[in-house]
Amino acid sequence: xxxxxxxxxxxxxxxxxxxxxxxxxxxxxxxxxxxxxxxxxxxxxxxxxxxxxxxxxxxxxxxxxxxxxxxxxxxxxxxxxxxxxxxxxxxxxxxxxxxxxxxxxxxxxxxxxxxxxxxxxxxxxxxxxxxxxxxxxxxxxxxxxxxxxxxxxxxxxxxxxxxxxxxxxxxxxxxxxxxxxxxxxxxxxxxxxxxxxxxxxxxxxxxxxxxxx
Amino acid sequence: xxxxxxxxxxxxxxxxxxxxxxxxxxxxxxxxxxxxxxxxxxxxxxxxxxxxxxxxxxxxxxxxxxxxxxxxxxxxxxxxxxxxxxxxxxxxxxxxxxxxxxxxxxxxxxxxxxxxxxxxxxxxxxxxxxxxxxxxxxxxxxxxxxxxxxxxxxxxxxxxxxxxxxxxxxxxxxxxxxxxxxxxxxxxxxxxxxxxxxxxxxxxxxxxxxxxx
DNA sequence: GCCTGTTTCAAACGTTTGTTTGAATTATCC
DNA sequence: GGATAATTCAAACAAACGTTTGAAACAGGC
Numbered sequence: 474x475x476x477x478x479x480x481x482x483x484x485x486x487x488x489x490x491x492x493x494x495x496x497x498x499x500x501x502x503x504x505x506x507x508x509x510x511x512x513x514x515x516x517x518x519x520x521x522x523x524x525x526x527x528x529x530x531x532x533x534x535x536x537x538x539x540x541x542x543x544x545x546x547x548x549x550x551x552x553x554x555x556x557x558x559x560x561x562x563x564x565x566x567x568x569x570x571x572x573x574x575x576x577x578x579x580x581x582x583x584x585x586x587x588x589x590x591x592x593x594x595x596x597x598x599x600x601x602x603x604x605x606x607x608x609x610x611x612x613x614x615x616x617x618x619x620x621x622x623x624x625x626x627x628x629x630x631x632x633x634x635x636x637x638x639x640x641x642x643x644x645x646x647x648x649x650x651x652x653x654x655x656x657x658x659x660x661x662x663x664x665x666x667x668x669x670x671x672x673x674x675x676x677x678x679x680x681x682x683x684x685x686x
Numbered sequence: 687x688x689x690x691x692x693x694x695x696x697x698x699x700x701x702x703x704x705x706x707x708x709x710x711x712x713x714x715x716x717x718x719x720x721x722x723x724x725x726x727x728x729x730x731x732x733x734x735x736x737x738x739x740x741x742x743x744x745x746x747x748x749x750x751x752x753x754x755x756x757x758x759x760x761x762x763x764x765x766x767x768x769x770x771x772x773x774x775x776x777x778x779x780x781x782x783x784x785x786x787x788x789x790x791x792x793x794x795x796x797x798x799x800x801x802x803x804x805x806x807x808x809x810x811x812x813x814x815x816x817x818x819x820x821x822x823x824x825x826x827x828x829x830x831x832x833x834x835x836x837x838x839x840x841x842x843x844x845x846x847x848x849x850x851x852x853x854x855x856x857x858x859x860x861x862x863x864x865x866x867x868x869x870x871x872x873x874x875x876x877x878x879x880x881x882x883x884x885x886x887x888x889x890x891x892x893x894x895x896x897x898x899x
Numbered sequence: 900g901c902c903t904g905t906t907t908c909a910a911a912c913g914t915t916t917g918t919t920t921g922a923a924t925t926a927t928c929c
Numbered sequence: 930g931g932a933t934a935a936t937t938c939a940a941a942c943a944a945a946c947g948t949t950t951g952a953a954a955c956a957g958g959c
Contacts, residue, residue: 478906478907493804494709494802496707496709496710497709497804499945499946499947500946500947500948501945501946501947509907510906510907510908510909511908511909511947511948512907512908512909512948512949512950513906513907513908514947514948515947515948515949516905516906516907517906520947520948521947521948584801585801585802587851588797588798588801588802588850588851588854589707589798589801589802591710624877627874627877627881628877628881630851630852631848631851631852631877631878631881631882633851634847634848634850634851634852635844635847635848635851637801637847637851638800638801638843638844638846638847638848638850638851639843639844639847641801660891661840663891664837664840664841664844664891665844667888667889667891668840668841668844668885668886668888669844669885670888671884671885671887671888672881672882672884672885673881674884675880675881675883675884676880678873678876678877678880691936691937712915712916712917713916713917713918714915714916714917722937723936723937723938723939724917724918724938724939725918725919725920725937725938725939726936726937726938727917727918728917728918728919729935729936729937730936733917733918734917734918
């Protein structure tokens with residue numbers, strides 16, 4: 474059981490980072506939860522920052538590879554719908570949620586990181602995300618040729634905003650959440666795709682399209 | 687110049703909290719930037735937490751009151767479009783951005799807080815947001831009677847996700863941001879409303895509506 | 900059984916944090 | 930202008946943090 478401690482540290486860190494954030498989580502809280510010694514973090518990972526990166530690497534690599542594979546598979550066929558592209562991007566992460574409480578914690582951490590992330594982590598995440606986001610944008614642009622590149626980028630930005638916010642599980646007053654999300658990812662996926670697909674497909678703004686009644 | 691220091695502290699805290707987050711910002715950094723003594727924070731506000739609340743209160747109160755006033759004004763007339771409701775909610779905050787660098791910092795802080803917020807701040811924000819969100823939901827529900835309450839709530843949730851993400855200014859690889867947002871809030875407003883309005887208006891899911899080609 | 904490398908452990912390190920204190924300074928009023 | 934209150938200031942406080950250390954415990958190979 475040499476790297477059993479390693480896994481327990483990753484699990485504990487993942488849970489606590491997702492729940493309380495990176496800086497608010499102390500190494501003592503992590504090692505206590507993992508039933509490990511305080512120095513174990515530095516022995517196995519070197520520093521707190523590298524522990525955080527390890528938490529991301531463990532799941533993000535396979536996640537984004539699956540996304541890329543799905544997007545690539547789409548383009549071998551004929552024309553592609555917006556819904557299919559969205560599904561290729563969202564479903565892998567949603568499947569992670571379905572897989573268990575640890576996966577759900579990770580997606581929460583992932584959503585948080587998009588806004589929360591400190592300087593150092595941002596570079597790391599950028600390296601991880603750049604390939605899949607560029608591919609995502611390219612595929613989507615081919616499906617929606619009527620959009621100017623800049624307009625497409627903004628709508629992609631909004632899309633990622635919805636996903637980050639939802640994954641992060643931002644608790645809002647009177648909002649659904651706790652009751653619905655747990656164990657009902659199919660409903661959530663359909664809601665997400667329905668909302669995002671029509672938004673992406675909306676006619677370009679150009680001039681003002683409509684206004685108050 | 688008794689409460690001049692107070693204002694300078696609020697400005698400095700607002701800027702630093704928005705840029706680096708609450709916990710990552712030390713009182714020493716704040717007081718240095720505000721050209722005030724370290725103890726000034728406790729003299730004027732009592733604690734770091736209360737300083738944060740004061741930063742929010744200063745602008746959030748008038749912001750949400752303006753939103754409520756606009757929504758109320760809408761309902762005096764006849765039928766209301768989704769675009770009008772969205773404008774009533776978004777425009778006041780976007781006007782804050784337009785007003786100057788301090789307003790932009792505040793919206794960034796506001797967007798961050800929706801995800802970042804610690805336990806204590808969450809309760810505070812809930813109290814501030816509950817009235818306007820309930821009103822928002824009620825008005826929107828009347829405009830979109832075909833949506834089940836739960837479906838409406840989710841789409842509202844997605845909407846707030848887009849806004850929080852955009853205000854927070856989450857920097858993504860290859861994403862637009864720096865170039866566009868500054869000084870071009872009209873374009874951003876139209877983009878937001880175009881994207882969100884069609885999403886809110888999308889037909890209810892009920893059964894699956896479409897799938898991969 | 901001994902040796903070598905890996906892993907764990909308790910203890911301490913130096914910083915930084917939010918907060919408190921009490922005196923010094925400045926403003927306000929009569 | 931002297932008394933009174935409001936504000937500023939330098940200095941120190943205890944607590945918590947990430948990190949380091951060096952010895953103890955354990956592992957597997959020969």
